[in-house]
Amino acid sequence: MTTPVVTRFAPSPTGFLHIGGARTALFNWLYARHTGGRMLLRIEDTDRERSTEEAIAAILDGLTWLGIDWDDAPTFQSQRAGRHAEIAHELLESGGAYRCYATAEELAEMRETAKAEGRPPRYDGRWRDRDPSEAPEGAPYVVRLKAPQEGSTVVRDAVQGDVTFPNKDLDDFVILRSDGSPTYMLAVVVDDHDMGVTHVVRGDDHLTNAARQTMIYTALGWDVPTWAHIPLIHGPDGAKLSKRHGALGVEAYRAMGYMPVALRNYLVRLGWSHGDTEIFSTEEMIEWFDLAQIGRSAARFDFAKLENLNGHYIRSSDDDTLLETIDALLPHLETGAELQETLAGPAREQLRQALPGLKERAKTLIDLIESASYIWATRPLAPDEKAAKILDGDARGHLAALADRLDALADWTAAETEAVVRAYAEEAELKLGKVAQPLRCALTGRTTSPPVFDVLETLGREESLARIRDQAG
């Protein structure tokens, strides 16, 4: 009989759910679902200064959007401070911890001397073995763990293997602050233990903490959970992910038009693999996910691949699903309200019908919406804004020049137009398609690029417009 797996995702609500956190949550979720266990959610709001309600909402919203759910109500670490302190005092009584009266100045000095002497900056244990009677009367104190000084602590990690830390490198860290509040180190251990967490799946940056936490578990006589420290996600340049890169909240990805399935699929392949498989359904992910296949090296975030995946999911979504996805996205877009209104009318049906043709070339939902904008564009278009939206500045100029040439032909045919367009494109060293597409589509009566009418209208080419319409039948 094996204990059912309990994982947890424990974000600190000091910002949004960033991409790394999202993947950590995903891995925890997949592992729990794979094993038939549970995934719990714990909000680590111990740092009252930096924790905000908005951040909590953003995190829950982000998880939900990604399709990650959790079992039971979320635990709020801040509400468990009493329990944390209780354990700290237990440790104090059992001799596993001690009171330290060193002041901030002393600590700073300690660090500086250590640095100057080329030693690692660690607490020197000055109160470790001192008699409590020596304590300054009524002075504030912190509680430090009486960490073993000899030997080593081994973190048995499901991803990293056994990682050994010499105990002499780990000092007597603080577990209870002078104001009686617990530090992260203590709080995590107590919470994970109380919540019955069996597997701690989190970022690589916590590996050293795992050693310290192991010490707490040991001092308490508790079972150490299975660790799984997953490699971090880096920016495209290999440096730690920052705002500069993709360390945006997941809501930013939503706003950029990425579908949750696509982001999830992208994320799961960052650091984890199942042979050569690239596309996973949710069921497949759950079925195949395992800690053993998680890689050990950091991965770089690559927008191009995400985009490709997104395009894949847009193409393979059926029209109704796509429509629903767009509906869900609209509230999160700046111009969404307007569009929502539009799509409540007949434009909705037009959009649905245009979708099969449109979705073939869209990389994001934003692309999709923009390429469909001819449906609800107000006519005649305001020259500068709307036209620019449809064609960029250069293309617009080229189109005008092209229209000039076409007008110069007395009675042009599709073939002639083709020739003129080709010649022009060659002279202007243009990608043929960019300029020619709208015209050619119009000539053949294709509607894949309806903007041509709008553009010609905008350019005031009434004559050209009439001809094209004629030609197109």
Add this chain to the structure above:
RNA sequence: GCCCCCAUCGUCUAGCGGUCCAGGACGCCGCCCUCUCACGGCGGAAACAGGGGUUCGAGUCCCCUUGGGGGUGCCA
């Protein structure tokens, strides 16, 4: 500084001692399909960081170097 981790195409990765003159995917480049773009199809360039070992045999195991990253708080 000290401790820890990592290291296969530009990127994500497969590879768990021989079947690897290293496979897939994205991106890139050609060609095909085609009224354009896209989709799709076909093909191509592109990697085991370097050096020592171990072994009959190393991308795969060990060590060193180099290069990345993380940690080193009364933050989490």
